[in-house]
Amino acid sequence: MTAPAIHYRGRFAPSPTGPLHLGSLVAALGSWLMARHAGGEWWIRIEDLDPPREVPGAADAQVRTLSGFGLVSDAPIVRQSDRHALYEAALARLLDAGLAFACHCSRTDLAETGGIHRACRPGRHRDTPAIRLRVPDDARVGFEDAIQGRFEQDVAREVGDVVLRRADGYWAYQLAVVVDDADQGITDVVRGADLLDSTPRQILLQRALGLPTPRYAHLPLVLDEAGHKLSKSLAALPVDADDPMPALRLAWSALGQPAGALRGIDGIDRVLAHAVAEFEPGLIQRKPNAVAALHNCAATQRA
Incomplete structure (x- = not known):
């Protein structure tokens, strides 16, 4: 049934x-x-x-x-x-599909580009690199917010390659929230407007993982x-x-x-x-x- x-x-x-x-x-x-x-x-x-x-x-x-x-x-x-296994599985899918990559760049490297990552610096190495989502150059994402109206973001230019797992080993918010909302069957995300500009990168990640996109309302x-x-x-x-x-x-x-x-x-x-x-x-x-x-x-x- x-x-x-x-x-x-x-x-x-x-x-x-x-x-x-x-x-x-x-x-x-x-x-x-x-x-x-x-x-x-x-x-x-x-x-x-x-x-x-x-x-x-x-x-x-x-x-x-x-x-x-x-x-x-x-x-x-x-x-x-308690949900690390779910995040590991999602990250493995992205890596296997070539949609994510290991990044050895430091904060100093990123400071020169305003914190926006579009290409790794050659010759960099970290024992525990960050893992990033490979954001396409044409990744402009828009959605209709139930409160804020139409919102669009050029994720490649304004955000860059999104961190999925930090260099310190901790999971990034963007990956965890996308995996959790899908796993829990969340249909509507109602939250503060300070997270409005995080939503396009989350939608991009949902698409990469083949997950549904909930409706959004930012208070x-x-x-x-x-x-x-x-x-x-x-x-x-x-x-x-x-x-x-x-x-x-x-x-x-x-x-x-x-x-x-x-x-x-x-x-x-x-x-x-x-x-x-x-x-x-x-x-x-x-x-x-x-x-x-x-x-x-x-x-x-x-x-």
């Missing part, structure tokens, strides 16, 4: 580099609401493939925080650190008052899962949803049920949100 086609399966995939902040919550809530609005599933995947940047215990703390906000995975949570970022991305700002304070409503209202506002829509409702389960009923994806704005403006909007909701 043929398995039924998946109508909608989204995911939230945090990296365990610290506690969840408001920007993380916006991405989680936005992806969860989009999935529920479509009558689909929402999964959590822990992207723990960069040990030097990871904080011990952060992954479990992130999952507990999400649960405190009523955001619970519809499937068992997987960790990328507006949350910025501090100085215009910096919140995850890199002193304003990136952890959200409080013991008192979820203030941060939930801020995240709701960041998604462009009507002020006051959550007013007068108590209990996280009731609030989320009401949020699903009132959610309008078309109201999500392309532009980033400032923390101060979100606080003002949330205050209006409480009034």
